[in-house]
Amino acid sequence: MVWDNQTWMNEFILLGLSSDWDTQVSLFILFLVMYLVTVVGNCLIILLIRLDNRLHTPMYFFLSVLSFVDICYTNSTVPQMLIHFLSAWKSIPFHSCVFQMFISLAMGSTEFFLLGAMAYDRYVAVCYPLHYMVIMHGGLCLGLAVGCLVAGFTNSLMQTILIFQLPLCRNVIDHFACEMLAVLRLACVDISFNMAMVAISGFLVLMLPCFMVLFSYGQIVAAILRISSAQGRHKAFGTCASHLTVVSMCFGAAIFTYLRPDAGSSTEQEKMVALFYAVVTPMLNPLIYSLRNKEVMSALRRVLGKFSEEN
Template sequence: NMNKGNYTAVTEFFLMGLSHYPGLLLALYVLCLSMYLVILLGNSMLIIVIILDSRLHNPMYFFLGNLSFLDICYTTSSIPQMLIIVMSERKSISFLGCAMQMVISLGLGSTECILLAVMAFDRYVAICNPLRYTIIMSKRLCAQMASWTWITGFLISLVQTLLALINPFCGNVIDHLSCEILALLKLICGDISLNVLIITIGSFIVLIPPLLLILFSYIFIISTILKINSSEGRKKAFSTCSAHLTVVILFYGSALFMYMKPKSKDTKTSDELIGMSYGVITPMLNPIIYSLRNKEVKGAVQKFLIRSKYFKRM
């Protein structure tokens, strides 16, 4: 352990991610800003359509609305701050700001992992127990599942963040564009084995059981779909799942790639870009995937657009 003199009382952090590439930063700024606007637009529209169209008042769209709301919050917790940092000379964020950003982005990331599993369970009940679907997936159960998803995600995140921030820091320059917990741990003086353990346990809780639940749900779903006699019926059953499956593969693929691969010193830039891909690209694609893969959403969106055009003319 280092002697007491080296500890710095940290009141702010400097986010220096990608600062060696000033040319890349401008391109990144334009890209992130446009993606962020697409995320806000796409997800808000999906939420509005789900609320307004009574045909979409069922568990699948209730959870999809949660997912869209989560994606708006998730990107809002990091992108605007990141855009300010990229363009400012003094790339600093207050200690409290950094703590808030970490709690929120970790909490929402964890919540999304669990929510995707809840959505898989919903598809499983819909396809494997269609006659009992409305009884099993009651409004009350859906509300409970949704709220426990958010609570669990944020509890895990709070524990991880608090344990990271109570440590003394030997510096305050984070080599990342946002307050990312793994980047922050590199600044802690002394022993971080407890932090690494807690983060590993946390990642395990939000990645492995949900993934297994999704996997088993889909094994049952696919075997049920294969038993359907008519090809039309098979196509309809699969189309309600394919959107969810696409989102799962995108989200978990990048998350697992990011956290499970061994850390090496020279892959920092690629790390940051992968981190961004699952922080920005998945939320952007979710509404697109769901609207394209889903006749009901497509119909509702068209109805919504026609209605707003009609109101404009009046």
């Protein structure tokens, strides 16, 4: 990576979400609670899947990977944001900014690819239930998870290199984190090529998994409609409900923001979307998968029962 253009710039100043002190204190309390719920909830999901043998299935393997990605994603931006709420000088060192963008982009991209892989898992479970464990064997599950991570980190590395090779004229970022588009606005040169690469990258990261989801759920709906009993249809749909909720939430927000006919988005809108993916989604994922999933709740009761017996 070329750093010659950046040798004079030691840090960036982040404007954050508000300049009002009372508002910042209120936001600090709100996001601290959400952050703690996110970390505890996702760690609990990973722990339950690790401790309960009944959850050692492909679906819960992908769920544990999703929880790990969410923990990394929220930790890439939220702790720094919380510190800045109570700080008068909201600065971030140059290399920390680069690392933050790289990790947040990597985790965000990985999550979209992972949701596509999880949709394929649900497709196999509903459409080929008798061959599910044969098709979704350990090697395939691990390969899909690694592939999602490799694709996410590759996309992030490419974008981070392209952005930080640009000469930057200012060091004040109108955002609460080192977000890709916010940093691009600091460039002294024409960024048309970079914006084209962002569009291509966004299409691949967003639409390829989205097509996988649409294909998988199209096949799932067709298979469910062929089930004769209402109870069978309800059970088949129940296995997909939690994942479909998360997919609708994640892809819906991204498509509404980045793929609208009028294109482009305001700085405030970009902040809200970044908050949604960094804070809200990682917090809601474990709640959705646990509260809507009887197996996860049963595993929690079993683990708590064992813990109380030992004490």
